Amino acid sequence: MNPIVICTHASQKKAIQANLIRNQLSLLTTQTPLSTIATKLDVVLLKIPKSLQEFRLYLQHIVHNSTEDLVVICAFMTRHFSSKFLTISQEYFEDVEQSKALKKARLLTLKKKKATPIVEPIISIPYKSTTYKQYWGVFSADHIDYATQYFLHHVDVNASDQCVLDIGSGNGIIANEIYKQNPNVEMHLMDNSFLAIASSKLNIQGETIHHHWYDNLSIFEDQQFDLIVSNPPFHNDYEIDIQTTLNLFKECRRCLKVSGSLQLVANKHLNYKTHLERTFAVVETVSENQKFIIYKCSVS
Numbered sequence: 687m688n689p690i691v692i693c694t695h696a697s698q699k700k701a702i703q704a705n706l707i708r709n710q711l712s713l714l715t716t717q718t719p720l721s722t723i724a725t726k727l728d729v730v731l732l733k734i735p736k737s738l739q740e741f742r743l744y745l746q747h748i749v750h751n752s753t754e755d756l757v758v759i760c761a762f763m764t765r766h767f768s769s770k771f772l773t774i775s776q777e778y779f780e781d782v783e784q785s786k787a788l789k790k791a792r793l794l795t796l797k798k799k800k801a802t803p804i805v806e807p808i809i810s811i812p813y814k815s816t817t818y819k820q821y822w823g824v825f826s827a828d829h830i831d832y833a834t835q836y837f838l839h840h841v842d843v844n845a846s847d848q849c850v851l852d853i854g855s856g857n858g859i860i861a862n863e864i865y866k867q868n869p870n871v872e873m874h875l876m877d878n879s880f881l882a883i884a885s886s887k888l889n890i891q892g893e894t895i896h897h898h899w900y901d902n903l904s905i906f907e908d909q910q911f912d913l914i915v916s917n918p919p920f921h922n923d924y925e926i927d928i929q930t931t932l933n934l935f936k937e938c939r940r941c942l943k944v945s946g947s948l949q950l951v952a953n954k955h956l957n958y959k960t961h962l963e964r965t966f967a968v969v970e971t972v973s974e975n976q977k978f979i980i981y982k983c984s985v986s
């Protein structure tokens with residue numbers, strides 16, 4: 687048997703490889719949910735993701751890269767159950783069977799795959815004069831996120847900014863809107879999600895544009911930026927989790943030029959100011975409304 691792992695998050699891929707090394711197991715072949723898989727799949731184990739569109743994307747990928755005898759065993763926590771799990775599964779499989787709960791978790795077993803057409807797993811989202819494209823399951827599928835739109839009204843880009851980083855770049859909208867204003871910049875986009883990076887590649891390309899599928903700033907060991915922008919993540923699956931973001935803010939300090947700034951938008955209730963003040967010499971509130979707040983931070 688030659689198992690493969692389909693990874694969507696760079697952090698997942700790193701954790702799996704680290705655990706295999708720690709347990710002296712051989713490294714596994716990793717693929718992405720957009721790769722064509724050379725060896726057809728017989729059995730697939732899948733944790734159902736929070737995004738139903740992402741679930742649909744996985745099922746389409748699995749069905750079109752598998753043998754006729756394919757069996758997919760999906761796991762989920764009972765409290766996250768949605769009848770849409772069943773509806774989507776039934777689009778791709780004749781047999782969809784749900785197990786009883788065990789320790790608050792359940793399985794869905796999917797057998798007898800249906801003959802389904804391959805649909806391009808991409809949606810379009812208009813924003814001003816641009817139409818953004820993104821893969822199923824990427825952040826904010828129905829519209830450009832309202833925090834992002836608010837940020838784009840207030841972000842302060844200087845004509846002299848040469849090197850810009852967008853952290854948690856999603857479909858690339860923030861990077862692209864800045865790039866449109868200032869096409870001479872070297873622009874870096876970084877996101878933990880493979881599907882986000884694959885989406886940003888559809889929306890912003892060029893010799894000075896760099897897309898990074900990664901989850902922290904260690905890849906920028908020797909690089910410093912004039913401007914770092916972000917609409918940072920604050921969820922880990924179903925839970926609110928700001929720790930990853932706070933770690934990213936700390937790393938930003940090292941990666942900012944002395945004259946540079948980190949500008950970010952956040953939901954007000956997250957109260958990032960106290961945390962940012964521990965890391966940056968200056969933390970300004972650029973704008974706020976009932977829901978969102980924009981900070982500008984600098985090291986001097």
Ligand SMILES: C[S@@+](CC[C@H](N)C(=O)[O-])C[C@H]1O[C@@H](n2cnc3c(N)ncnc32)[C@H](O)[C@@H]1O
Pocket residue numbers: 825826831834853854855856857858859860876877878879882900901902916917918919920930
């Ligand atoms: C709030 S969304 C913003 C997306 C995009 N910038 C926008 O405005 O539409 C946050 C993004 O951060 C990404 N993300 C989560 N953890 C990350 C990490 N450790 N490093 C980089 N990106 C991360 C998510 O995949 C998601 O695309």
